[in-house]
Amino acid sequence: MEFRALVLLTLLGCLSVESALGQRGDMDIGELMAKVESMKYLEAKLNETEKLQSDLEALEARLNATIDELSEQRAEMDRLKKENKDMQMRLNATEEEIEKLKQSGGKADPQVAFSTSLANSGEVYKGPCTDKTLVFKQVFSNTGNGYDQNTGIFTAPVNGLYYFSFSTYGYNTHLMGAILMKNGIRQVSTYEDRSADGSDSSSNAVILQLADGDKVYMELWENARVFGNLNGHTTFSGFLLFPM
Structure with missing residues (x-):
C-alpha cells in the first residue's frame, strides 16, 4: 500500500508540474485524458502487484507450514525407526530362545x-x-x-x-x-x-x-x-x- 501511494503521489506531482510550466492557460483535454488513462493502467498494475505480493506471502506461509510438518514427520520417522530397531532386537532374542528350545526338544531344564x-x-x-x-x-x-x-x-x-x-x-x-x-x-x-x-x-x-x-x-x-x-x-x- 505504501508503494502504491508513493507512485500515485509521484504521478500527481508530475501533472501539477506540467500544468505549472505550461505556457497555455488550459491543458489539452486529449492529453489529460491520456494521462488519466495511464494512471488507471498504473493503478491496475499496482492492484495486480499487490495481489501477487499477497499470494506470495500466502505461499510462503504454506511453505513454512509444510517445512514444519516435514520436520515433525521426520522426527516421527526417526522415532519409529528406533522403535523398529528395539523390536528387531527383541525379536532376535526371542528367536534365539526358540532355537534353544528346539535344540533341547522344547523341554525346560530337568528337575532332579x-x-x-x-x-x-x-x-x-x-x-x-x-x-x-x-x-x-x-x-x-x-x-x-x-x-x-x-x-x-x-x-x-x-x-x-x-x-x-x-x-x-x-x-x-x-x-x-x-x-x-x-x-x-x-x-x-x-x-x-x-x-x-x-x-x-x-x-x-x-x-x-x-x-x-x-x-x-x-x-x-x-x-x-x-x-x-x-x-x-x-x-x-x-x-x-x-x-x-
Whole structure:
C-alpha cells in the first residue's frame, strides 16, 4: 500500500508540474485524458502487484507450514525407526530362545532331586557284610526318578553338576562310616572308629559332575556298621544343580 501511494503521489506531482510550466492557460483535454488513462493502467498494475505480493506471502506461509510438518514427520520417522530397531532386537532374542528350545526338544531344564533314609520301619543294622552297598528304603522325595530304592543307586538322567549329602550313625561296637561312590570309585566318606561314648555320627557332602547314566551310591567301610530307624539317623540325598 505504501508503494502504491508513493507512485500515485509521484504521478500527481508530475501533472501539477506540467500544468505549472505550461505556457497555455488550459491543458489539452486529449492529453489529460491520456494521462488519466495511464494512471488507471498504473493503478491496475499496482492492484495486480499487490495481489501477487499477497499470494506470495500466502505461499510462503504454506511453505513454512509444510517445512514444519516435514520436520515433525521426520522426527516421527526417526522415532519409529528406533522403535523398529528395539523390536528387531527383541525379536532376535526371542528367536534365539526358540532355537534353544528346539535344540533341547522344547523341554525346560530337568528337575532332579531325591532324599532318603536307611529304614522305613523298625530298626536296621547294616554291616559288617559282604554286600556293602547301602539301600535306603525310606524315600522322602524322588523327583525325576533317579534313585532306585531297590538297589540304593542313583542314576544321573542328564549331564550336569549334582550336589550330594549323606549322614551316618552307629554304635561303638563297630567301626562306623560309609563311602560315597561314583561308578565304583570312592569320592568322599564319613569315618568314626570305636569310641567310649557309646555312639557316633558323621556327615559329608560333595558336588560331582556327572554324565547321563553315571551311578552314585553309598558303601560301608570294611567291617563297618551303621544304624537307622524312623528317626532318620542315616540318610542319603542329592539334586541337580544345573544341566551341562
